[in-house]
Amino acid sequence: MDEKQPLLEFRDVDTYYGSLHILKDVNYSVDAGEIVALLGSNGAGKTTTMKTILGLVRPRDGRVIFEGKEINGLPTRQIVEMGIAPVPEGRRVFPKLTVLDNLKMGAWTRKDRDIQKDVDRVYTLFPRLAERKNQLAGTMSGGEQQMLAIGRALMARPRLMIMDEPSMGLSPILTERVFDTIVEINKQGTTIFMVEQNAYMALEIASRAYVLQTGEVVLSGTAQSLMESDLVRRAYLGGS
Amino acid sequence: MVEILIAGLALGSLYAIVALGYTMVYGIIELINFAHGDVFTFGVFVAIPVLDRLINQSAINISPLQSLIGIGVAMIVSALLCGILGVAIERLAYRPLRNAPRLAPLITAIGVSLIIENALFQWQGGGLIGFPSTLNVVQYPFLGGATITNVQILVIAVAVLMMIGLDLFVNRTNVGKAMRAVAQDREAAAMMGINVDRIISLTFLIGSALAGAGAVIYGIEISEVGYDTGFTLGLFAFTAAVVGGIGNIRGAMLGGILIGVVISWVDNLGSGASAGAGTEWYDVVVFAILVLILVFRPAGLLGTNTTEKV
Ligand SMILES: Nc1ncnc2c1ncn2[C@@H]1O[C@H](COP(=O)(O)OP(=O)(O)OP(=O)(O)O)[C@@H](O)[C@H]1O
Ligand SMILES: [Mg+2]
Numbered sequence A: 001m002d003e004k005q006p007l008l009e010f011r012d013v014d015t016y017y018g019s020l021h022i023l024k025d026v027n028y029s030v031d032a033g034e035i036v037a038l039l040g041s042n043g044a045g046k047t048t049t050m051k052t053i054l055g056l057v058r059p060r061d062g063r064v065i066f067e068g069k070e071i072n073g074l075p076t077r078q079i080v081e082m083g084i085a086p087v088p089e090g091r092r093v094f095p096k097l098t099v100l101d102n103l104k105m106g107a108w109t110r111k112d113r114d115i116q117k118d119v120d121r122v123y124t125l126f127p128r129l130a131e132r133k134n135q136l137a138g139t140m141s142g143g144e145q146q147m148l149a150i151g152r153a154l155m156a157r158p159r160l161m162i163m164d165e166p167s168m169g170l171s172p173i174l175t176e177r178v179f180d181t182i183v184e185i186n187k188q189g190t191t192i193f194m195v196e197q198n199a200y201m202a203l204e205i206a207s208r209a210y211v212l213q214t215g216e217v218v219l220s221g222t223a224q225s226l227m228e229s230d231l232v233r234r235a236y237l238g239g240s
Numbered sequence B: 001m002v003e004i005l006i007a008g009l010a011l012g013s014l015y016a017i018v019a020l021g022y023t024m025v026y027g028i029i030e031l032i033n034f035a036h037g038d039v040f041t042f043g044v045f046v047a048i049p050v051l052d053r054l055i056n057q058s059a060i061n062i063s064p065l066q067s068l069i070g071i072g073v074a075m076i077v078s079a080l081l082c083g084i085l086g087v088a089i090e091r092l093a094y095r096p097l098r099n100a101p102r103l104a105p106l107i108t109a110i111g112v113s114l115i116i117e118n119a120l121f122q123w124q125g126g127g128l129i130g131f132p133s134t135l136n137v138v139q140y141p142f143l144g145g146a147t148i149t150n151v152q153i154l155v156i157a158v159a160v161l162m163m164i165g166l167d168l169f170v171n172r173t174n175v176g177k178a179m180r181a182v183a184q185d186r187e188a189a190a191m192m193g194i195n196v197d198r199i200i201s202l203t204f205l206i207g208s209a210l211a212g213a214g215a216v217i218y219g220i221e222i223s224e225v226g227y228d229t230g231f232t233l234g235l236f237a238f239t240a241a242v243v244g245g246i247g248n249i250r251g252a253m254l255g256g257i258l259i260g261v262v263i264s265w266v267d268n269l270g271s272g273a274s275a276g277a278g279t280e281w282y283d284v285v286v287f288a289i290l291v292l293i294l295v296f297r298p299a300g301l302l303g304t305n306t307t308e309k310v
Helices: A046-053 A077-083 A099-106 A116-125 A127-131 A142-154 A171-189 A199-205 A223-228 A230-235 B003-028 B038-052 B064-097 B104-126 B150-172 B176-185 B186-191 B198-224 B231-245 B249-269 B279-296
Strands: A008-013 A026-030 A033-038 A060-068 A084-087 A160-164 A190-196 A208-213 A216-222 B140-143 B147-149
Touching: A008 A046, A026 A033, A026 A190, A026 A216, A033 A046, A033 A171, A033 A199, A033 A230, A046 A060, A046 A160, A046 A190, A077 B186, A084 A099, A084 A142, A099 A142, A099 A190, A099 B176, A099 B186, A116 A127, A116 A142, A116 A171, A142 A171, A160 B038, A171 B249, A171 B279, A190 A230, A199 A223, A208 A223, A208 B186, A216 A223, A216 B003, A216 B249, A223 A230, A230 B104, A230 B176, A230 B279, B003 B038, B003 B150, B003 B176, B003 B231, B003 B249, B038 B064, B038 B231, B147 B150, B150 B176, B150 B186, B150 B198, B150 B249, B176 B186, B186 B198, B231 B249, B231 B279
Parallel strands: A033 A190, A033 A208, A084 A160, A160 A190
Antiparallel strands: A008 A026, A008 A060, A208 A216, B140 B147
């Protein structure tokens, strides 16, 4: 019905680690402007999904399409250059670079070197980073590192931001802050595809979601419908 | 005392320059590049014909201008060729093994070292070769009645300039920061869109080019070279890198200077009755330092133990 092409699409993607079959015939579709959540328990293949988008894991079968172009098979660097920025699992900030230098690395693919505006934007979103701009990232608290990882991804001015458990290790208050920030980033025009264990909060801000179970998409739909589904309520929302 | 220090600094800055190549490569791909010392020897040998052409050896007085131009050009040529050799080694020998178990590239590095050493042996023979005389040695009075030669000034000045340049590059430029980013987390660096292969090539280029430029000032200072010169020097330089904290650039500089000064001091212990007894003690003292450091500060003087895994 909808004629416009999705920003990101998985078409029947299969990935393996050696002989281990991880993603099984997976289909996702993320439209421009959306926040889409990917739910699933440990080992379901959520991080593998993110790595597949980035070309760090290559699908053995199927296609990954970004803005109509097939990206599976491209080197990570090229995929990132096309406008995809990751907030990786475990933050992965550069521990011995300062906060500011970490942000600069996030802007690496930018052709224009006029990044001050973006640095300011990140500092406005996370004032803590401004206070700590000359501190080594490795000496920051987990929550601060998470802010930095998000800020660093923003520096690329991505069209698509893929986030792998942005609330990992954050206090409830900080989680709330980060989710508010995600909504704000999205309002400013960045599409978001987000892995989350915190299903309730993810579904609150997402427009649609997928549920992954041992490598298969077992459920997908609007956030509203998933929130009401028995499966999600039982497995992820702690409901009865 | 001051003289020992000056001689130590002049020798130590050479170790430091070579140590930088070991430490940069280790920092970025966790490989001990055994071939680095041989790249250095290659640098000494390619400088010889350049200097022969540019500096009139038969002149009783070489004009300072001729010395300066000759040395400068030889350093550039040597740095360039060593840089290319270093990049080629990485591309052909190490890159295909990037994801292999760690023993594989290590053994390969030893193999590459042997190949270059034997090639140099074929080219230059097994004996010591005199390095062209490049300048008239002049002694200047220095603090406390000591003297310093223009060669020592040249060696120290060139080495210090290269170290400052490298330090600024690595810490102040975006490419230098990207290099450190790759060293700290290669996959995350790739996720930033950094071309990891190119950064690793650049690391080999810089490390090898420094060795090449250092090789010229080595020739000027030591004046005799053989096909295995870089092997011995490389061993001490590598020790310097470990003493300073392998992977740490300022550590390599510190370690190099330290070992140079200690060797210069050992050199002078033997004066008097047993004059000249110093040389045989070099290895003993240098490796004793290594052992002490490994026992009491395993991460090296400036290294940190903390794992960086989040
Ligand atoms: N490099 C690897 N080699 C082999 N197996 C792997 C590798 N990485 C992940 N796996 C396996 O693939 C499966 C999916 O892993 P993945 O990291 O995608 O899970 P996840 O959904 O992100 O889980 P979590 O919520 O715990 O982060 C797991 O069973 C994991 O053990
Ligand atoms: Mg995961």
